[in-house]
Amino acid sequence: MDLVIARPEGLYCPPGDFYIDPWRPVERAVITHGHGDHARTGSAHYLAAAPGEGILRTRLGRDINLQTLAYGETIDHHGVTLSFHPAGHVLGSAQVRLEYGGEVWVASGDYKIEPDGTCAPFEPVRCHTFITESTFGLPIYRWQPQAQIFAGINDWWRQNQQAGRASVLFCYAFGKAQRILHGIDESIGPILGHGSMEPLHQVYRDAGVYLPSTRYAGDVPKGDPLLRQALVLAPPSAGGSSWIKRFGDYSDAFASGWMLLRGTRRRRGVDRGFVLSDHADWPGLLWAIEQTGAERVMVTHGSVNILVRHLREQGLDAQAFATEYGEEDDAAVEPSS
Numbered sequence: 001m002d003l004v005i006a007r008p009e010g011l012y013c014p015p016g017d018f019y020i021d022p023w024r025p026v027e028r029a030v031i032t033h034g035h036g037d038h039a040r041t042g043s044a045h046y047l048a049a050a051p052g053e054g055i056l057r058t059r060l061g062r063d064i065n066l067q068t069l070a071y072g073e074t075i076d077h078h079g080v081t082l083s084f085h086p087a088g089h090v091l092g093s094a095q096v097r098l099e100y101g102g103e104v105w106v107a108s109g110d111y112k113i114e115p116d117g118t119c120a121p122f123e124p125v126r127c128h129t130f131i132t133e134s135t136f137g138l139p140i141y142r143w144q145p146q147a148q149i150f151a152g153i154n155d156w157w158r159q160n161q162q163a164g165r166a167s168v169l170f171c172y173a174f175g176k177a178q179r180i181l182h183g184i185d186e187s188i189g190p191i192l193g194h195g196s197m198e199p200l201h202q203v204y205r206d207a208g209v210y211l212p213s214t215r216y217a218g219d220v221p222k223g224d225p226l227l228r229q230a231l232v233l234a235p236p237s238a239g240g241s242s243w244i245k246r247f248g249d250y251s252d253a254f255a256s257g258w259m260l261l262r263g264t265r266r267r268r269g270v271d272r273g274f275v276l277s278d279h280a281d282w283p284g285l286l287w288a289i290e291q292t293g294a295e296r297v298m299v300t301h302g303s304v305n306i307l308v309r310h311l312r313e314q315g316l317d318a319q320a321f322a323t324e325y326g327e328e329d330d331a332a333v334e335p336s337s
Contacts, residue, residue, distance in 0.1 A: 004098070010023050023037075025041075033092055038110070047066075049070075050068040083096075086121060093109060105127055114143070126293050127292050129295075149274055169252070170235065173194070189229040190230045257281075259274060
């Protein structure tokens with residue numbers, strides 16, 4: 001019996017009668033993390049990993065019917081034993097382990113392999129069947145160590161300061177912005193943030209994650225000399241808006257795994273692209289799959305067919321799962337071609 005099947009509402013566990021990251025409202029939703037393509041409003045009851053509670057209530061509403069479990073804690077529902085295990089993607093992200101009738105399945109949600117200090121690092125979970133993402137499931141995607149990327153951001157910021165320009169760094173408000181804050185050299189200068197990011201920064205701080213102090217960019221008057229020294233974190237939607245004009249002569253950059261592609265950098269029209277992703281690269285995906293010991297692999301969003309073909313060549317039983325994931329965080333800037 002398959003413990004997870006694809007239904008129009010989302011990934012469904014028949015014996016447990018619940019959904020994992022459904023894209024339509026359902027009675028019982030098990031949530032891997034708080035990005036908008038995995039956590040949606042309207043379901044009657046939510047179950048998630050405890051470190052993600054603050055994010056889910058901030059994004060879905062304070063009054064949602066939410067039950068949480070600590071990582072590794074188990075719950076039994078209709079004979080299915082369920083537990084959450086760190087996915088290393090963003091704060092509160094989790095893999096979902098299901099056990100029923102001697103079979104163990106793990107649904108990864110989104111994950112990355114390199115620990116970043118802002119969330120519990122990825123932990124491989126042994127299973128018979130592994131449901132994996134494949135956002136960057138092509139051999140060209142190989143990440144540099146994040147320390148090198150942060151050093152590049154620091155150097156770019158310093159150079160802009162010397163030229164008297166603000167440094168505007170576009171990044172996603174949940175996950176990427178906090179990872180950048182945690183990783184950069186805060187001694188370089190003031191750090192300003194877009195209004196959409198500030199509540200999420202506070203959730204991370206409340207969870208015990210160290211982030212340097214930030215100031216709401218809207219509180220700094222136009223023409224203030226401070227702007228020419230500042231690093232400004234802004235969501236991609238702020239590009240080309242009237243909001244961005246307050247910074248006068250500025251240099252801009254984008255932080256995303258998709259910045260590895262020259263065409264994407266060109267279409268974004270930014271001065272710099274920093275290749276920083278909260279998803280596993282090609283070697284990371286293969287390592288994670290191997291660590292599970294799974295003989296069967298179900299591949300969800302991203303470069304599905306390439307990864308499926310590769311896994312089959314390695315002797316695994318691999319197939320695609322059609323889902324509606326990949327509309328938020330890095331995936332939102334993927335070229336359509």
